[in-house]
Amino acid sequence: MPSLKDLKLRIESVKSTRKITRAMQMVAAAKLRRAQEAAENSRPYSERMNAVVANLARSVVGTDSAPRVLAGTGRDNSHLLITATAERGLCGNFNSSIVRLVRSQARELLAEGKTVKIMTIGKKGREQLRREFEGHLISHVGLAGMRSIEYRMVQRIGADLLASFDREEFDQATLFFSRFKSVITQVPTALQLVPVPVDNPMDEDAGHGRFYEYEPDEQELLVELLPRAITNQIYAALLENAASEQGARMSAMDNATRNAGDMIDKLTIVYNRSRQAAITKELIEIISGAEAL
Amino acid sequence: MTMQFDLVSPERSLASLETQAVDIPGSEGDMTAMPDHAALMTTLKPGIVRVRNGEDSGEFIVTGGFVEITENGVIVLAETAYRRGEFTEEIFVELVSVAEGALEGMEGGSRDLAEKRLAETRSLRSLLTD
DSSP states (O other): OOOHHHHHHHHHHHHHHHHHHHHHHHHHHHHHHHHHHHHHHHHHHHHHHHHHHHHHHHHHTTSTTSOHHHHOOSOOSEEEEEEEOOSOOOBTBHHHHHHHHHHHHHHHHHHTTOEEEEEEESHHHHHHHHHHHGGGEEEEEOOTTOSSOOHHHHHHHHHHHHHHHHTTSOSEEEEEEEEEOSSSOEEEEEEEEESOOOOOTTOOOTTTTOOOEEESOHHHHHHHHHHHHHHHHHHHHHHHHHHHHHHHHHHHHHHHHHHHHHHHHHHHHHHHHHHHHHHHHHHHHHHHHHHHO | OOEEEEEEOSSOEEEEEEESEEEEEETTEEEEEOTTOOOEEEEEOSEEEEEEOTTOOEEEEEOSEEEEEETTEEEEEESSEEEGGGOOHHHHHHHHHHHHHHHTTOOHHHHHHHHHHHHHHHGGGGGOOO
């Protein structure tokens, strides 16, 4: 049985933990709002970009002149898994659920005898993957000290990715990140970046029937646009990831705050009980002492 | 007669308004789009997008991207875009250094393109507001 003083200290310490987790929850809520705003702001650009690229891609896919980023290398030997996680922990299973997806994918590919290369964005993913895939980690982009995802940084990632594709260092690139559904649900997702997936040319949606003149011509335009479209997809995914991270942190910290509250209640009951027990014991001692006289 | 004009960059939406005409720095040449323009898509070179709307005109500096013109509107998808007033020496210097960085390790055709881009970026100096 811990002494009264120990219990009191314990309660104080849990109380200050609760203060911290509550503060973290509120900070995460504010950051989440900002992250969601950023994601929303990028949406018009993304949507137009995707529509235009899809439209152009459909017209060249299957022809010999299709750019290699679109058509692929024709092989399926070497896979690049880009793992986007957070720079920090204390956000529930946000990081580990992404890493779990990457890990299972990597194991599967390795079992098939394929080459696996892993690029990490965010420190946590790298730390968790290092144990099993040390030799496969090829590059890392840290997010430390970055208040928001900057497009310029993503441009560099995109350029590096394409340069490495041109050097034939991989045949297929997949990006792993967490899709933001709501504050309590984030879904780890794998998104194929290279070769650029083209949706079924059969389902033409409205608005695509328009004939455009292209300047420069379609193929050149596509060669210009594809790298941008890829960069943009990474950007959109990272923004979504940032929102997911804050959402996950918010609900994790909310849980922690609640747990701390429960713990304080429990400890307080124990404290009160032992205080009463001590008083009763003292009374009995005094009374039996008085009786003995 | 007016048409819808939208200017968006990946990070934000800079403009969405009704206008009479828009000057566009197309990579194959400058052009002006007015309502009922034929549907056209072109890439951009570093330059200035000018919205002409009588008294109420706006100027934006873009570094690349592309434009979709339809009969009832112009949508500019700029890689990076600044309002004329926001375009400072600092930004300019950075843009030039990015363009210079892109030259590295380039050969042949793509090097020519990167050099052209660098020259076009340098020419933005004249647009600096001081």
